[in-house]
Amino acid sequence: MTTLATLASLVSLIGGTQFWINVGLLAAIFGIFTVGLQLNVGYTGLYNFAQAGFMAVGAYAMALLVLKAHLSFWLALPIAAGVSVCFALVVGIPSLRLRGDYFAIASIAFSETILYAIQNASFTGGEEGLLGYTTSWQTLSTRMMSALGLPSQDFLVPILIVSWAIFLLVVAFVWLLTKTPWGRVLRAIREDEDACRALGKRVVVYKLQSLSVAAILASIAGYLLALDLGYLSPEEFTPDNTFIAFTMLLVGGLGSFAGVVVGAVFIEVILETTRNVIDIPLSDSHLAALRFIVVGAVLVVIVLLRPQGLLGKRDEMRFRR
Amino acid sequence: MNSPPGALLRIENLCRSYGGVSAVAGASFEVASGSMTALIGPNGAGKTTAFDLISGFLRPDQGSILYRERPIGGLAPERIARLGLVRTFQLTRVFSVMTVLENMLVAAQGNSGERLTQVLLRPLHARRGDHAAEARALKLLSRFGLAEKAHEYGGGLSGGQRKLLELARVLMTEPRLVLLDEPFAGVNPTLKLELLAHIEEMRDAGVTVLFIEHDMELVMRAAEQVIVMANGAVVAAGPPREIRQDPRVLDAYLGTHAT
Numbered sequence: 001m002t003t004l005a006t007l008a009s010l011v012s013l014i015g016g017t018q019f020w021i022n023v024g025l026l027a028a029i030f031g032i033f034t035v036g037l038q039l040n041v042g043y044t045g046l047y048n049f050a051q052a053g054f055m056a057v058g059a060y061a062m063a064l065l066v067l068k069a070h071l072s073f074w075l076a077l078p079i080a081a082g083v084s085v086c087f088a089l090v091v092g093i094p095s096l097r098l099r100g101d102y103f104a105i106a107s108i109a110f111s112e113t114i115l116y117a118i119q120n121a122s123f124t125g126g127e128e129g130l131l132g133y134t135t136s137w138q139t140l141s142t143r144m145m146s147a148l149g150l151p152s153q154d155f156l157v158p159i160l161i162v163s164w165a166i167f168l169l170v171v172a173f174v175w176l177l178t179k180t181p182w183g184r185v186l187r188a189i190r191e192d193e194d195a196c197r198a199l200g201k202r203v204v205v206y207k208l209q210s211l212s213v214a215a216i217l218a219s220i221a222g223y224l225l226a227l228d229l230g231y232l233s234p235e236e237f238t239p240d241n242t243f244i245a246f247t248m249l250l251v252g253g254l255g256s257f258a259g260v261v262v263g264a265v266f267i268e269v270i271l272e273t274t275r276n277v278i279d280i281p282l283s284d285s286h287l288a289a290l291r292f293i294v295v296g297a298v299l300v301v302i303v304l305l306r307p308q309g310l311l312g313k314r315d316e317m318r319f320r321r
Numbered sequence: 322m323n324s325p326p327g328a329l330l331r332i333e334n335l336c337r338s339y340g341g342v343s344a345v346a347g348a349s350f351e352v353a354s355g356s357m358t359a360l361i362g363p364n365g366a367g368k369t370t371a372f373d374l375i376s377g378f379l380r381p382d383q384g385s386i387l388y389r390e391r392p393i394g395g396l397a398p399e400r401i402a403r404l405g406l407v408r409t410f411q412l413t414r415v416f417s418v419m420t421v422l423e424n425m426l427v428a429a430q431g432n433s434g435e436r437l438t439q440v441l442l443r444p445l446h447a448r449r450g451d452h453a454a455e456a457r458a459l460k461l462l463s464r465f466g467l468a469e470k471a472h473e474y475g476g477g478l479s480g481g482q483r484k485l486l487e488l489a490r491v492l493m494t495e496p497r498l499v500l501l502d503e504p505f506a507g508v509n510p511t512l513k514l515e516l517l518a519h520i521e522e523m524r525d526a527g528v529t530v531l532f533i534e535h536d537m538e539l540v541m542r543a544a545e546q547v548i549v550m551a552n553g554a555v556v557a558a559g560p561p562r563e564i565r566q567d568p569r570v571l572d573a574y575l576g577t578h579a580t
Contacts, residue, residue, distance in 0.1 A: 177440065180448065181448065182436065182440045184426060184435075187416070187419055188423075188424075188427045191416035191417055191419060194378065194398075195414035196427070197398040198398055198408050198410070199428045199490070200403045200407075200494065316474075319417040319418045319476025
């Protein structure tokens with residue numbers, strides 16, 4: 001109990017409620033994003049570096065459907081996810097037939113290309129971004145706040161609740177998927193693609209399905225980020241997001257879905273405390289660099305001390321090549 | 322060349338080269354239905370390349386591959402496997418971070434739970450296909466002496482156990498023709514006999530077997546037909562007793578006329 005009390009006082013000492021709401025929100029959003037990577041990397045052996053690109057496609061497609069096509073927000077959500085899946089197929093179909101490293105390279109290139117396209121196209125608003133797609137969400141959010149009796153400064157609580165609910169649902173759903181015979185084929189592909197083909201498995205189809213599920217999850221993460229920010233801007237969708245998610249994945253443990261939850265919270269706490277809480281006399285650009293140095297150092301320490309990640313299985317690690 | 326009606330696999334003038342080196346250069350042979358046929362030849366004769374071509378892992382440059390009178394040259398490996406033509410690899414390909422039982426279940430064919438659409442539409446039935454497959458897998462595992470290992474990781478098996486598992490896994494697909502690439506390589510004499518007994522049992526159950534092997538004594542003992550390859554072509558084919566006397570075979574192995 002005393003430790004809990006100390007922890008609580010420590011929590012209130014650093015940051016305060018708004019700060020922790022923000023950490024929780026980002027952890028849930030990037031947690032959803034990382035569940036997709038877990039399915040790809042941890043279960044299919046597919047090194048997907050395009051996840052930030054799929055998130056951008058999903059978020060922008062949703063905003064454009066609402067703003068330009070005047071579609072209802074709720075209808076735009078599934079359609080935008082479908083658009084993201086189409087992009088996943090476009091990247092995947094030519095490159096997934098090749099060796100794994102070609103797909104990794106193609107996926108990084110895709111993510112960068114999407115970013116440049118968003119920055120330079122006029123219909124995406126370029127560097128200025130997009131605004132004004134949140135009306136439907138605001139209505140729901142206000143209703144939730146009055147139902148919960150929340151004061152107006154806690155305007156982020158509804159999105160926090162929704163994000164965590166979706167995150168936990170997504171974790172449960174994808175975990176259950178991996179427990180099916182379908183998930184077993186994915187693991188076999190991760191272990192040995194040629195052996196799978198020799199047993200009659202259509203490896204490319206399974207890889208595309210795995211990638212499509214990840215693209216849908218990236219889109220969901222994109223919607224939530226878009227609602228959290230209230231605007232869309234290319235700088236929120238840089239490939240850095242994918243690399244941060246990879247650290248969440250490795251810190252939590254490859255193959256572990258509980259690990260994604262722990263990894264996402266852990267990394268977001270580090271990223272946000274080094275940004276906002278600890279007063280370091282450095283310029284903004286230096287501070288930004290320092291954050292990543294800290295994350296990198298944490299990753300190195302964890303890989304050295306616990307190569308399977310915080311919640312990964314040690315005996316699985318023994319047999320990984 | 323008239324082929325007997327019993328040919329399950331018929332290869333004609335098969336060619337494949339890699340960057341100027343022809344690995345298989347006009348090979349022709351047949352595998353009779355229900356037979357146990359050995360494919361022998363010195364290193365570099367093109368045996369494994371022939372296997373890769375038949376199983377779809379390589380596309381032939383020329384020639385035809387007829388399986389059950391149907392051309393399969395150039396089809397994807399997974400399609401060929403689904404037709405009941407299943408291969409193993411020279412180095413065992415066990416799924417390491419999966420249990421022995423899971424290794425077997427992956428090999429079962431026609432499991433609707435392996436289809437994402439089925440899993441999403443009928444989630445409660447996703448594991449239905451596994452029940453029958455699991456019973457069959459456990460039966461096969463106990464036949465191969467691996468029942469106790471069913472719930473251990475494939476990566477923890479010894480070299481010999483991996484060979485056994487790979488053979489059991491091939492049977493799990495309910496094949497019609499199996500191509501075994503050096504199934505006895507690097508195996509102790511006792512296990513060799515055990516593997517041979519399993520393969521013979523497989524043949525007796527109606528599966529046609531084509532295997533690559535270097536141990537001539539074993540070939541003479543096990544095979545009903547022997548195909549000899551050298552420099553990418555078939556130099557002799559026939560029953561083991563005839564092959565043993567054939568000067569072309571001695572020539573292929575020794576490089577000069579052994580007269």
